[in-house]
Amino acid sequence: MRSEADPHGASSAVDDIRRAIDVAGGSLRFDEFMSLALYGPNGFYTGVGRAGRRGDFLTSPEVGPLFGTVLAAWIEAEFARLGRPGDFEVVEVGAGPGTLARSILAHWRATSAVGHPYTAVEAGALQRAAHPEGVRSVGVLEDRADRPITGVVLANELLDNLPFRLLVFDGRWRESHVTVAPSEPGRLLEVLVPLADPPSWLPDAPPHGARVPWQQVARSWVETTLGSIAAGRLLCVDYVTPRSAELAATPWRAWLRTYRGHERGGHYLSDPGGQDVTAQVALDQLPEPDVVRTQEQFLRRWGIDELVEEGRAAWEAAASAPTVAAMKMRSRVREAEALLDPAGLGGFLALEWSR
Numbered sequence: 273m274r275s276e277a278d279p280h281g282a283s284s285a286v287d288d289i290r291r292a293i294d295v296a297g298g299s300l301r302f303d304e305f306m307s308l309a310l311y312g313p314n315g316f317y318t319g320v321g322r323a324g325r326r327g328d329f330l331t332s333p334e335v336g337p338l339f340g341t342v343l344a345a346w347i348e349a350e351f352a353r354l355g356r357p358g359d360f361e362v363v364e365v366g367a368g369p370g371t372l373a374r375s376i377l378a379h380w381r382a383t384s385a386v387g388h389p390y391t392a393v394e395a396g397a398l399q400r401a402a403h404p405e406g407v408r409s410v411g412v413l414e415d416r417a418d419r420p421i422t423g424v425v426l427a428n429e430l431l432d433n434l435p436f437r438l439l440v441f442d443g444r445w446r447e448s449h450v451t452v453a454p455s456e457p458g459r460l461l462e463v464l465v466p467l468a469d470p471p472s473w474l475p476d477a478p479p480h481g482a483r484v485p486w487q488q489v490a491r492s493w494v495e496t497t498l499g500s501i502a503a504g505r506l507l508c509v510d511y512v513t514p515r516s517a518e519l520a521a522t523p524w525r526a527w528l529r530t531y532r533g534h535e536r537g538g539h540y541l542s543d544p545g546g547q548d549v550t551a552q553v554a555l556d557q558l559p560e561p562d563v564v565r566t567q568e569q570f571l572r573r574w575g576i577d578e579l580v581e582e583g584r585a586a587w588e589a590a591a592s593a594p595t596v597a598a599m600k601m602r603s604r605v606r607e608a609e610a611l612l613d614p615a616g617l618g619g620f621l622a623l624e625w626s627r
């Protein structure tokens with residue numbers, strides 16, 4: 273059957289969203305829209321969307337192997353803290369094309385460190401297909417109630433991508449829903465509906481037009497993941513704002529962002545399935561972490577400076593007859609600059625919850 277949106281019969285994320293709007297009786301909550309736009313049958317991450325130099329945005333694992341090498345030191349410390357248990361494992365959620373896993377596994381191989389079973393959980397099948405050998409690659413983190421995790425769960429830039437509700441202040445707090453423009457069925461429009469269940473953290477007197485994300489899915493993801501860890505740690509690294517009230521006081525385009533092909537994308541309703549939709553993570557909406565550091569502090573705590581020095585020395589020793597290995601060591605200097613930049617990746621927060 274052909275859809276109206278595509279004369280060749282292929283369906284699109286807009287078709288999926290329009291159908292869901294019909295089924296829901298006229299509009300979808302913003303988080304339901306976002307879920308279809310990113311993870312539905314024709315969603316951005318279901319299809320072509322991915323991190324990386326050839327992807328849509330550059331994340332810390334994609335800067336180069338140094339981020340994974342530092343994380344391997346953090347993992348090793350947790351393994352030691354738990355008394356080196358035989359069933360220790362690493363679970364990475366939102367693993368993208370598996371770049372972080374590749375760096376950590378390569379480090380284990382290169383240093384003859386004790387490796388650990390590594391599960392890479394990624395919703396997008398195309399990205400899963402790129403996962404390296406040696407990891408167990410799955411689409412969803414299975415229920416671990418009967419076999420809780422001893423080890424670590426990692427998530428780099430996952431929380432910002434989990435669907436959120438969108439609240440808008442126009443004299444009182446209301447909620448953003450998405451509907452179809454009456455005269456143009458291919459165009460999506462925002463409608464504001466009464467907010468039935470206002471959360472306690474909502475600011476009282478924000479500027480007119482203020483918006484905030486309500487990150488219920490991120491909160492319950494953290495709660496559920498912590499519930500599945502018997503002993504160990506959860507580490508989430510992301511762009512985080514401490515208080516929801518700060519987001520309400522900031523122009524929304526600064527924290528509700530879209531990306532496509534390394535550029536900022538269009539309005540969040542303009543190209544569902546064709547662009548990433550993401551928000552600053554509101555720390556006060558999550559379970560309180562045990563440790564909060566900037567990415568810069570976290571990477572220094574776990575040895576990035578020593579690794580850069582080691583890289584510099586290896587390069588200098590090999591400078592007269594450079595090898596590929598020596599060039600990789602030299603690239604640590606450039607990688608560290610990007611990873612530690614306080615105005616960029618270095619300003620992200622590393623949130624740790626321990627069990």
Ligand SMILES: C[S@@+](CC[C@H](N)C(=O)[O-])C[C@H]1O[C@@H](n2cnc3c(N)ncnc32)[C@H](O)[C@@H]1O
Pocket residue numbers: 317322323324331332333334365366367368369371393394395396399411412413427428429430433434
């Ligand atoms: C911004 S990308 C980050 C990828 C990678 N961690 C990195 O730092 O390069 C977020 C990834 O999380 C995946 N994702 C989102 N929700 C997920 C979920 N509930 N389970 C598994 N993967 C998920 C998306 O498909 C996407 O590949």
